[in-house]
Amino acid sequence: MDFERYDRIRPIRWEGDQLSLLDQRRLPFVVEHVACRDSEAVGRAIHDLVVRGAPAIGIAAAWGAVLAARGVDAVDGAAALARLAPALDRLQAARPTAVNLMWALARLRRVLAAAGADWAAVLEAEARAIETEDLAANRHMGALGAALIEPGSGVLTHCNTGSLATAGFGTALGVIRAGVAEGRIGRVFASETRPWLQGARLTVWELLQDGIAATLIADGAAAHLMKTGAVQWVIVGADRICANGDTANKIGTYSHAIAARHHGAKVMVVAPSSTVDMATAHGDDIEIEMRDPAELLSVAGTRTVAEGVQAWNPVFDVTPAGLIDAIVTERGVVMAPDRARMQALFGPG
Numbered sequence: 001m002d003f004e005r006y007d008r009i010r011p012i013r014w015e016g017d018q019l020s021l022l023d024q025r026r027l028p029f030v031v032e033h034v035a036c037r038d039s040e041a042v043g044r045a046i047h048d049l050v051v052r053g054a055p056a057i058g059i060a061a062a063w064g065a066v067l068a069a070r071g072v073d074a075v076d077g078a079a080a081l082a083r084l085a086p087a088l089d090r091l092q093a094a095r096p097t098a099v100n101l102m103w104a105l106a107r108l109r110r111v112l113a114a115a116g117a118d119w120a121a122v123l124e125a126e127a128r129a130i131e132t133e134d135l136a137a138n139r140h141m142g143a144l145g146a147a148l149i150e151p152g153s154g155v156l157t158h159c160n161t162g163s164l165a166t167a168g169f170g171t172a173l174g175v176i177r178a179g180v181a182e183g184r185i186g187r188v189f190a191s192e193t194r195p196w197l198q199g200a201r202l203t204v205w206e207l208l209q210d211g212i213a214a215t216l217i218a219d220g221a222a223a224h225l226m227k228t229g230a231v232q233w234v235i236v237g238a239d240r241i242c243a244n245g246d247t248a249n250k251i252g253t254y255s256h257a258i259a260a261r262h263h264g265a266k267v268m269v270v271a272p273s274s275t276v277d278m279a280t281a282h283g284d285d286i287e288i289e290m291r292d293p294a295e296l297l298s299v300a301g302t303r304t305v306a307e308g309v310q311a312w313n314p315v316f317d318v319t320p321a322g323l324i325d326a327i328v329t330e331r332g333v334v335m336a337p338d339r340a341r342m343q344a345l346f347g348p349g
């Protein structure tokens with residue numbers, strides 16, 4: 001595959017003394033970057049969805065840790081870790097559901113604890129490795145996932161799992177890119193993904209730049225679309241995959257999975273191993289991020305609901321493993337996920 005053509009969109013750019021983040025709140029009509037010169041700014045950018053997408057927030061937090069280390073004078077990594085701990089904890093608290101955030105910071109803490117006097121260089125190298133490994137994983141998952149799709153299939157994807165949500169190419173969107181390139185996918189549908197509209201604002205915009213004409217649907221139209229037989233696979237990303245295969249993803253994924261099972265479509269979850277959390281036994285144990293109800297009471301900043309109306313705004317839900325046909329990771333594919341199959345690839349919890 002000609003991957004370079006998909007790498008025009010770079011949401012995260014390390015610039016040596018700052019982290020430049022494409023402001024995803026403004027897309028697709030305004031292409032603007034936010035310059036983060038310290039870890040606090042990175043934490044705010046993650047919380048405010050300037051940068052979003054499970055792998056992308058892990059990568060951004062890793063560079064945030066590098067910014068936090070600027071100016072820290074420590075004899076070795078362990079001493080530096082003691083000084084950096086509060087800043088790393090604040091980065092980790094930016095959002096609760098995507099385990100990639102916790103995974104990236106835990107990985108940096110491990111390398112720092114073992115580093116010597118060159119700990120600053122070790123830290124930066126590890127942040128860069130987290131980013132480059134994610135891109136390689138996405139390209140590999142694209143091929144693994146596309147191979148499961150019968151030629152001429154129609155697919156539905158939810159939220160945004162493309163270059164904007166990762167180090168590039170995307171997870172579920174990477175499978176769709178590979179599947180279209182291989183002639184396996186005939187039609188792509190994208191659900192708008194209320195309230196933040198990652199599907200309507202980001203996914204169809206990314207695909208349009210690839211020359212892939214996606215059809216946008218309302219979230220509530222998904223079951224009706226599947227009833228027509230137009231969808232053979234629902235292909236989504238993930239924010240946290242548990243030891244038994246239960247998967248947290250953008251709110252609305254669970255509804256799509258129920259409709260898919262009812263209408264004979266299959267569900268594919270595509271995520272790097274950094275999204276797998278074997279320490280969490282099942283989906284009931286995942287903290288679901290609750291965001292400001294005001295996000296539901298307006299569209300693109302324009303209030304659409306009468307004053308005084310209450311709103312409930314969980315931004316993730318959990319799809320039980322029993323509704324998932326395949327989990328695609330860079331380590332391999334888990335069909336009909338269950339604990340035993342997950343342990344075969346990811347080890348004991």
Ligand SMILES: CSC[C@H]1O[C@H](OP(=O)(O)O)[C@H](O)[C@@H]1O
Nearest residue numbers: 052053054161165237238249250
């Ligand atoms: C490959 S992105 C994974 C995941 O992250 C998104 O959530 P958000 O936009 O709130 O960061 C969505 O759940 C994607 O499926």
